[in-house]
Amino acid sequence: MKVRITVNGTLTEREIEPRTLLVHYLRDELGLTGTHVGCDTSNCGACTVLLDGDAVKSCTVLAAQADGGAVATVEGLAASGPLAALQEGFWEAHGLQCGFCTPGMLMAATQLLRRNPDPTDAEIRRGLEGNLCRCTGYANIVRAVRLAARKGA
Amino acid sequence: MIPPAFEYVRAASVDEALAHLAKYGDDARLLAGGHSLLPLMRLRLAAPRVLVDIGRIRELAYVRAEGGELAIGALTTHHAVEQAAAVATAARALADAASVLGDPQVRNRGTIGGELAHADPAADYGAVVLALGGTVTAAGRGGRRTVAIDDWVRGPFTTALQPGEILLEYRAPAAAAREGSVYRKFARRASDYGMVGVAVRLGLGADGRCTSARIALSCVSDQPVRAQAAEAALAGRAPEGDAVREAAAVVLQGVRVADDPFCPADYRTHLAQVETARAIAEAAARARAA
Numbered sequence: 001m002k003v004r005i006t007v008n009g010t011l012t013e014r015e016i017e018p019r020t021l022l023v024h025y026l027r028d029e030l031g032l033t034g035t036h037v038g039c040d041t042s043n044c045g046a047c048t049v050l051l052d053g054d055a056v057k058s059c060t061v062l063a064a065q066a067d068g069g070a071v072a073t074v075e076g077l078a079a080s081g082p083l084a085a086l087q088e089g090f091w092e093a094h095g096l097q098c099g100f101c102t103p104g105m106l107m108a109a110t111q112l113l114r115r116n117p118d119p120t121d122a123e124i125r126r127g128l129e130g131n132l133c134r135c136t137g138y139a140n141i142v143r144a145v146r147l148a149a150r151k152g153a
Numbered sequence: 154m155i156p157p158a159f160e161y162v163r164a165a166s167v168d169e170a171l172a173h174l175a176k177y178g179d180d181a182r183l184l185a186g187g188h189s190l191l192p193l194m195r196l197r198l199a200a201p202r203v204l205v206d207i208g209r210i211r212e213l214a215y216v217r218a219e220g221g222e223l224a225i226g227a228l229t230t231h232h233a234v235e236q237a238a239a240v241a242t243a244a245r246a247l248a249d250a251a252s253v254l255g256d257p258q259v260r261n262r263g264t265i266g267g268e269l270a271h272a273d274p275a276a277d278y279g280a281v282v283l284a285l286g287g288t289v290t291a292a293g294r295g296g297r298r299t300v301a302i303d304d305w306v307r308g309p310f311t312t313a314l315q316p317g318e319i320l321l322e323y324r325a326p327a328a329a330a331r332e333g334s335v336y337r338k339f340a341r342r343a344s345d346y347g348m349v350g351v352a353v354r355l356g357l358g359a360d361g362r363c364t365s366a367r368i369a370l371s372c373v374s375d376q377p378v379r380a381q382a383a384e385a386a387l388a389g390r391a392p393e394g395d396a397v398r399e400a401a402a403v404v405l406q407g408v409r410v411a412d413d414p415f416c417p418a419d420y421r422t423h424l425a426q427v428e429t430a431r432a433i434a435e436a437a438a439r440a441r442a443a
Contacts (some may be wrong), residue, residue, distance in 0.1 A: 001161060018161035018204070040154050042192055043344070045258060054232075054261040060191050061262065064161050065184075065208060108257065129343045130256025 003067040007032065008076030018064050022056075023047045025063035026073060034074040034103045038132070045131030048104035049073045055111035057130070074103035077110070085151040086110060086144070095144030097135035105131050109145045118149055156194035163206045167213070167292055167319060173205040174317045175294055181205050183319065185228055188255070188263040189271040213266070213321065218243055222287070223325045227266025231255065234265055243327035244285055245439060246334035246352050250277040253336075256344040266320045269305070272312045272376070274411075275346040279306065279377030281336050283369035284352035287325035293318040309375040332356045332365075333439025337432045338372075339424050341415070347372040348416045349424040351404075353436040355392060361441075363387045368400070368433075373425055374408050382406040383429065392437040401430040 004013045007030060014029050026032045026049070035058060038046030042060040049058045050072040058071075077084040086109050089095065096102045105128065112119060112127035119127065124145045125138070133141060164170035174181055182201035184190060185208055193199040207213070213228040216237040223243040225234065234240055235251035254277045255263060268278050269289060288299045291314055300313045302323075307313060314320060328334060334354040338347040350372045356365035366387040368380040386400035405425050412418035 017158065019156045019158055021155065024155070040195070042188065042259065045256070048258055055258045056262055057258045060188060062161070062184075062187065062191070064163075065187065065206065111257070127257060130258045 001064060003063050005063065005066050005068070006070040008072060008079060014063075016063055018062065020063045021059055022049070022051070022061040022063050022066050022071070023058035025066075026058065026071070032073050032075050036100055036103055038100065038104070043132065044101070044104070045108060045128075046101050046104040048107040048131065050107055050111060053111075053114075055108050055130075072107070072110075074106055077106060084148075086113070086148040088151065089144040089146075089148030090141070093140050093144035093147050095137060095141045097137055101131060101133045101135075105133070105141055109148070112145065113149055117152075119145070121146065154195040156191065157197060157200045159194075159201055160203045161206065162203060164210060166210060167207075167321070170205055170207045170210065170319055171292060171294055171317070173203070174319070177203045177205070179316065183207050183270075185267040186230065186262040186264045187267075188259055189267055189273065207319070214264075216240060218327060221327050221329075223327050225265055225323050225325075227269075227320045227322060228264050229266075231260035231263050231265065231268075232257070235260060244281075244325045244334060245328070246281045246285060246336040246354065246436075247278070247325070249336035250281045250338070250350075250352070253277065253338050253340075259344075265323060269323060270312060270314055270320045272306050272310050274309050274374065274376050275350075275372045276377075277336065277338060277347065277350050277371060280350045280352040280369040280371035281334075282323060282325070283377050283379050284336075284354045284367045285325040285334060286354070286367060287323065289313075289320060290322045290324065291315075291318045291320050297321070303379065306376045328354075328443060329356065331358070331440050331443055333436045333441075333443050335432050335435040335439060337428050337435070339428055348421060349373055349428050351425065351428045351432045353429070353432040355387075355433070355436040355440050357392075357437065357440045361391045362389055363392055366392075366400075368404065368429065370404065370408075370425060370429075372411070373405060373421060374411055378405075378408050380404045380406075380429070387433070392433050397430050397433050400433060401426040404429040 038044035180202035390396040
């Protein structure tokens with residue numbers, strides 16, 4: 001089947017099998033490997049992207065379901081050069097060690113700050129509930145999001 | 154893990170979806186948010202030959218308060234249920250469940266209709282809709298029919314929905330004055346399935362005694378259960394002290410309690426009793442404030 005999906009502002013069009021998952025569309029069809037496959041069972045959140053503005057686990061969405069929609073991935077956060085406030089927050093607050101969960105954390109945090117520009121620490125933790133970090137960096141991730149909120153992400 | 158191959162068709166309306174179901178019969182499964190079905194397909198526990206995507210039938214995504222009832226369309230996402238002012242006012246326990254179900258990403262995609270039709274024994278809404286009461290409406294080729302919520306779930310992952318039918322709406326009686334409802338879930342970790350989920354709906358008279366009580370649990374057995382012995386223990390009594398203790402003590406009476414290495418049956422029973430007592434207290438507080 002043919003799908004047309006706008007990714008980071010650019011219209012993409014591919015002939016795919018209906019069973020193609022959105023994460024594989026992004027990684028294998030478009031070469032956007034910033035979105036990671038972690039647990040592969042909709043738990044870990046490493047594959048989080050925004051679909052029509054909502055954070056979704058792209059391992060649990062068919063590319064066919066996103067047909068006609070707009071997807072934002074981590075590659076789009078700083079497309080124009082300077083780091084986004086969230087990326088700077090993660091940098092400054094040491095919000096990552098190995099970095100595997102980071103793209104998903106950034107996209108989940110993007111939705112979090114859009115819905116709630118001035119979250120408490122408890123709200124940040126709740127907003128990132130669907131994202132796992134195996135380096136146990138949660139404390140610094142919360143600090144990073146708080147820092148970004150102050151900068152006006 | 155990539156799902157087995159399937160044919161994908163998209164329905165723009167309920168009638169179109171019904172026509173697809175009629176055409177493909179048992180080979181077809183409905184796809185709404187996909188947050189139960191797609192994981193099953195990826196684990197090869199389900200392998201439908203045809204997926205009928207109903208996710209774009211926007212007229213099935215709504216929350217409406219009408220005539221003393223709260224009507225929620227099948228394609229309303231958990232996030233929308235969590236956010237809707239009408240849900241918070243008329244059926245607070247549903248908002249409680251929507252806010253602890255899965256995680257923010259799952260809540261953006263998963264739908265109330267999908268969860269009710271999937272009928273996972275550990276699903277949070279299972280207990281809530283039993284405690285709230287109300288009905289489920291389904292459409293088939295022969296027209297629409299309404300099923301009382303107590304008759305909805307027939308067993309694990311099994312509902313009264315017939316082949317070829319689509320769930321359209323859940324409808325709950327809206328909370329009246331001095332009525333309150335709550336859902337409490339006990340889970341080991343963030344975004345986990347519950348070990349116990351308790352939903353309570355209470356109505357209080359001017360004297361503070363229960364005029365109505367419905368209590369239901371999820372995650373405790375192979376399907377959600379009404380706790381009628383516990384409801385009877387509250388009947389006509391103020392929801393405090395001995396009445397609450399007695400209700401909690403019998404909350405799983407007659408239930409074959411799920412037993413697994415992470416949560417043995419005796420521990421699960423203990424949790425259910427503690428959470429029931431807390432839920433009754435919270436529902437009573439909400440009823441007094443309503």
